[in-house]
Amino acid sequence: VKVSKAMAAQHREALLTAACRLFREKGFDKVGIAEIAAAAGLTHGAFYTHFSSKEALCIEAITAMVRRTVEGLKTAPALDVYFDAYLSPLHVLARGEGCPFAALGGDAVRQSEAIRTSFSRGVEQLIDAFTQAAGSDDEPDSPARRARAINSLALLIGGLTLARSAASEGLRDEILSALRAGVLDSS
Amino acid sequence: VKVSKAMAAQHREALLTAACRLFREKGFDKVGIAEIAAAAGLTHGAFYTHFSSKEALCIEAITAMVRRTVEGLKTAPALDVYFDAYLSPLHVLARGEGCPFAALGGDAVRQSEAIRTSFSRGVEQLIDAFTQAAGSDDEPDSPARRARAINSLALLIGGLTLARSAASEGLRDEILSALRAGVLDSS
DNA sequence: TGTACATCAGTGAACGCGCGTTCACTGATGTAC
DNA sequence: TGTACATCAGTGAACGCGCGTTCACTGATGTAC
Numbered sequence: 001v002k003v004s005k006a007m008a009a010q011h012r013e014a015l016l017t018a019a020c021r022l023f024r025e026k027g028f029d030k031v032g033i034a035e036i037a038a039a040a041g042l043t044h045g046a047f048y049t050h051f052s053s054k055e056a057l058c059i060e061a062i063t064a065m066v067r068r069t070v071e072g073l074k075t076a077p078a079l080d081v082y083f084d085a086y087l088s089p090l091h092v093l094a095r096g097e098g099c100p101f102a103a104l105g106g107d108a109v110r111q112s113e114a115i116r117t118s119f120s121r122g123v124e125q126l127i128d129a130f131t132q133a134a135g136s137d138d139e140p141d142s143p144a145r146r147a148r149a150i151n152s153l154a155l156l157i158g159g160l161t162l163a164r165s166a167a168s169e170g171l172r173d174e175i176l177s178a179l180r181a182g183v184l185d186s187s
Numbered sequence: 188v189k190v191s192k193a194m195a196a197q198h199r200e201a202l203l204t205a206a207c208r209l210f211r212e213k214g215f216d217k218v219g220i221a222e223i224a225a226a227a228g229l230t231h232g233a234f235y236t237h238f239s240s241k242e243a244l245c246i247e248a249i250t251a252m253v254r255r256t257v258e259g260l261k262t263a264p265a266l267d268v269y270f271d272a273y274l275s276p277l278h279v280l281a282r283g284e285g286c287p288f289a290a291l292g293g294d295a296v297r298q299s300e301a302i303r304t305s306f307s308r309g310v311e312q313l314i315d316a317f318t319q320a321a322g323s324d325d326e327p328d329s330p331a332r333r334a335r336a337i338n339s340l341a342l343l344i345g346g347l348t349l350a351r352s353a354a355s356e357g358l359r360d361e362i363l364s365a366l367r368a369g370v371l372d373s374s
Numbered sequence: 375t376g377t378a379c380a381t382c383a384g385t386g387a388a389c390g391c392g393c394g395t396t397c398a399c400t401g402a403t404g405t406a407c
Numbered sequence: 408t409g410t411a412c413a414t415c416a417g418t419g420a421a422c423g424c425g426c427g428t429t430c431a432c433t434g435a436t437g438t439a440c
Contacts, residue, residue: 001384002435008383027297029216046384105348106293110214120354150362151369158345161292167307175337182338188417189402233417
C-alpha cells in the first residue's frame with residue numbers, strides 16, 4: 001500500500017511526535033516500536049522505512065525535543081512566568097509534553113554512547129539558551145551569569161523530579177511552593 | 188542444596204545489596220533477576236526463596252537505600268562537606284553507590300503504584316532529615332527552614348542529574364563548580 | 375491527456391532473544407528419637 | 408552422642424510473553440512513453 005510522498009512525510013512526523021510524547025511519559029526502554037507506530041496510525045513494519053533503528057529514533061527525538069525546549073525559552077515572555085509554569089502541578093502531570101531533561105535525564109545516562117552524546121549536546125544548548133534568557137539584554141554573557149543559569153536549571157529539574165516523586169498532592173504542592181518561593185530569592 | 192540458616196540470611200543480604208547497586212547503575216527495568224542473583228553468587232531460581240517478586244525486591248531496595256541515605260545525612264560532619272561530596276566528580280561516576288533519588292527519581296515515577304508509594308515515603312523522610320540537618324540545633328523546625336531544605340535538595344538532585352548528562356569532563360566540571368558556588372550563596 | 379509499468383510506503387507473519395516466574399528435583403541441614 | 412529422616416535453600420530446565428528487527432508481499436503512486 002504505497003502512499004503519496006506528502007502522506008509519507010506526514011507519517012514520519014507523526015512517528016517522531018508520538019515518540020517524543022511516549023518517551024517522556026514512559027522512558028526510552030518502556031516504549032516499543034509497535035506502540036509508537038500504533039500511536040501514529042501505522043503498523044510496526046512501516047517504522048523501518050522512516051528510521052533505521054530505535055536508537056536512531058531516540059536521537060532524532062532528543063534533538064526535536066531540545067529544539068522545542070530551547071525555542072520555548074527564547075520566546076518566553078518573562079523568566080518568572082516561565083519558572084511558575086515549569087513548577088506547576090500541570091507540568092508535574094503532563095510528563096509527555098513537558099521538559100525532556102527532567103523526564104529523561106536519568107534515563108539518557110544509561111543509554112548507548114550515541115544517545116548520551118546527543119543528550120549532552122542538548123544540555124549545552126539548554127545552558128546557552130538559559131544564560132541568554134536570564135540576563136538583561138545589554139549585559140554581556142559572563143561566567144557568573146552562566147553559573148547562575150546552571151543553578152537555576154538544576155533547581156528546576158531537581159524540583160520537578162522531586163514533585164513528580166511525591167505520591168500525594170499535599171507533598172507535591174508543598175515542594176512546588178517551596179521552589180517557587182526559593183527561585184525568587186536567587187534571581 | 189540446602190544451606191545453613193546463617194548462610195541463607197547472608198545470601199538474602201547479598202541479593203539486596205547487589206540490587207541496590209545495580210538498580211542505581213542501570214535503572215529498575217534494565218536489571219534482570221538473573222543478573223542480580225549472579226552478582227550475589229546464586230542462580231535466578233534461588234531468588235524466589237527470598238523475595239516474592241521483582242517488585243517486592245524493588246520496594247525493599249528503595250527502603251534500604253533511603254535508610255542509608257537518611258543515616259548518612261544524620262551522621263554528616265558538616266553540611267558544606269556533604270554538599271561538596273555530593274557535587275563531586277566521584278559521585279557523578281559512582282552511580283551504583285550514590286544518591287538513590289538522583290539515580291532513580293525519574294524511573295520510580297513510571298513504576299507500579301506500590302513502588303511509587305514507597306519512593307514517595309522516601310522523599311518525605313529525606314526532606315525531614317534534611318530539614319533537621321540544615322538547621323542549627325536550638326532553632327525549632329519552621330516551615331521556612333523546611334522550604335529551604337527542599338530547595339537545597341532540588342539543587343543537589345538536579346545538579347547531579349545535569350552533571351551526569353554531560354558527556355565531556357569539561358562540561359561536567361563546569362556544572363559541578365557552578366553548583367558548589369551556588370550552594371554557598373543560598374545557605 | 376492516456377496508458378503501461380517501475381517504484382516503494384505500508385502490511386503482517388516470522389525470527390531470535392531476554393525477560394520474570396514456575397517447578398521437579400537435589401542434597402546438606404537440623405531435628406526427633 | 409549416634410542415627411534416621413523431614414525440611415527446605417538452591418539448581419537449572421522450561422513456560423509464556425513482549426521486544427527489535429527482517430522480509431516476502433501488496434497495491435497505490437508517479438513517471439516514461
